[in-house]
Amino acid sequence: MKKKRRLRKGLLAKLCSPLLVIFSLLLAFQIYKLNILPVKYLIPVVLVVVLLALILFLLSMFKTGRRGVRILVTILTVILTIVYGAGNYYIYKTDEMFAKIDDLTDKIANTETIRVMEGSPVSSLSDLNGKTIGLCTAQDAEGIPYMEKALEKDNVQYTKQDFASVIDLTAALYNGEIDAMIINDGFLGIIHDVEDFTFVTTSTKVIYSEVYYTPRPNVIQDSQDQVNVTKEPFTVLISGNDTYGSLGENSRSDVNMLVTVNPKSGEVLMTSIPRDYYVEVDCPEGVACAQGEMDKLTHTGLHGIETTEATIEKALGININYTVRVNFSSLVNLVDALGGIDVVVDKGLAVKTFYANETLEGVSEGKNHLEGERALAFARERHAYVDGDNQRVRNQQIVLRAIIDKITSPSILLNYGNFVDAIGGAFETDMPSSQMKDLIRYQLTVNPHWKFESCSLRGEGSTEYCAELGTAAYVAIPDEESVRIAREKIEAVLNGKSAESIQDPGASDPAGTIEQPEQDEETGLQDDTVYDPDDPYDSSAQYEDPYSPDLQESDSGYTDPYDPNDAGESQYYNPNWTLDDEQ
Structure with missing residues (x-):
């Protein structure tokens, strides 16, 4: 009876210790493979990681005379098993990160997302069950399958609606015709240029995303001006x-x-x-x-x-x-x-x-x-x-x-x-x-x-x-x-x-700092204001005549930073900003 009780008391350590040894060997290998520890640290760290696991394994498998020692061995075995498991995860993710960075020399990183409106109660893939999801196969054929696979994995049943363009897709989301949209974030810049969707990145929220890679037409070559970054500036x-x-x-x-x-x-x-x-x-x-x-x-x-x-x-x-x-x-x-x-x-x-x-x-x-x-x-x-x-x-x-x-x-x-x-x-x-x-x-x-x-x-x-x-x-x-x-x-x-x-x-x-041109006393605009067609954020683009010196503040839709009755807005805005000035 006493033997059975002793066995039960040491059971947790006996179960964890073999796992601890496996984790220690895997951790030692990953530390070596990652190759970021100096040699003077690498060998001692690997030895300590493995030896600690072996010592605890031996102590848990053989009788220990004192109850306190047995409890200590069990606690240390459980703690180290968790620590080694987490260590393996962190090092694996770190190694994966360096691999992705290397991938970007000959591949392009693309971010595919599922977006809903900011106020939507939908916050996860499972919430899309029974919902309508929009997509644009014509412009986003490569990325869509990644999202469809994720939805299938979560057993989400949904209605699919295809649109001719990402602009139409976004409009449908804004108008409530669909509950969510699948989109490559690379299109957000195009969508941003449409006045109604200027704040698409904050009007919507991402509930799921994945990064996938496509071949790069022009491969990035390693720098020709490399130095020893540990010794040279x-x-x-x-x-x-x-x-x-x-x-x-x-x-x-x-x-x-x-x-x-x-x-x-x-x-x-x-x-x-x-x-x-x-x-x-x-x-x-x-x-x-x-x-x-x-x-x-x-x-x-x-x-x-x-x-x-x-x-x-x-x-x-x-x-x-x-x-x-x-x-x-x-x-x-x-x-x-x-x-x-x-x-x-x-x-x-x-x-x-x-x-x-x-x-x-x-x-x-x-x-x-x-x-x-x-x-x-x-x-x-x-x-x-x-x-x-x-x-x-x-x-x-x-x-x-x-x-x-x-x-x-x-x-x-x-x-x-x-x-x-x-x-x-x-x-x-x-x-x-x-x-x-x-x-x-x-x-x-x-x-x-x-x-x-x-x-x-x-x-x-x-x-x-x-x-x-x-x-x-x-x-x-x-x-x-x-x-x-x-x-x-x-x-x-x-x-x-x-x-x-x-x-x-x-x-x-x-x-x-960068000095701004003189300000026109009548209009409040800078004397040499010129609309810049290069700038998609140029607020002048919304006016019929961006070159008109008679442009009135009331046409802009913006608060007048020069109006002393304007709730103190002038303390936040530079009185020298120009309507054509790029962001």
């Missing part, structure tokens, strides 16, 4: 496209930020360049663009990130080692996967509603928690600030820092699966995944204390001929002094010095 261009969905689509570069890293000194410099910077276009070999013509930087993205890279290198007289390209969907998905980010808004920089997305709540002074769409709107906002584009690039740097802080915080473990799924398809880069692993290994070995510094280029607003448009549009004429200072700051970091060693007198001067 390097510069990365982060370029943000103004599109949703697929990363394979070339589009205007809405964000252009240089990140210069010196692994030895621990210095990291973020240099932001206004999207409207008026520069000489430089085309890489084999790219058909307006070589030697003047245009704003954002248009170079239409010919690929390589053109943006070459143009910036020529304008600043620097060398860029690696490029990273993201888009709107990348940021939204990544921030949401992290459970949101926290940003601090300085005094006087509160925004009631975002110009880029009027359906979203703005930000208040102090700490703000932002989900994906609000983080995107915050990073794109400039019309709300007197400091205009300079504040926008500061906001972009704030968002980047907030993402880094969230990734490096312990809370990442709670959302790790979602995070690696999001980051695996969130960006494309010409930095080999082996070098990314080298950086992680360096971080674990040396654990440098990174010091972040920031710098923003400045300029003066003007209206000039843009080669890509074939007409004049708003641009920012570079302030050569700020270009020189930015170049010297980058060189300082590359040489192991602090960027702060290079003084920038204009950085603390609000007037040192």
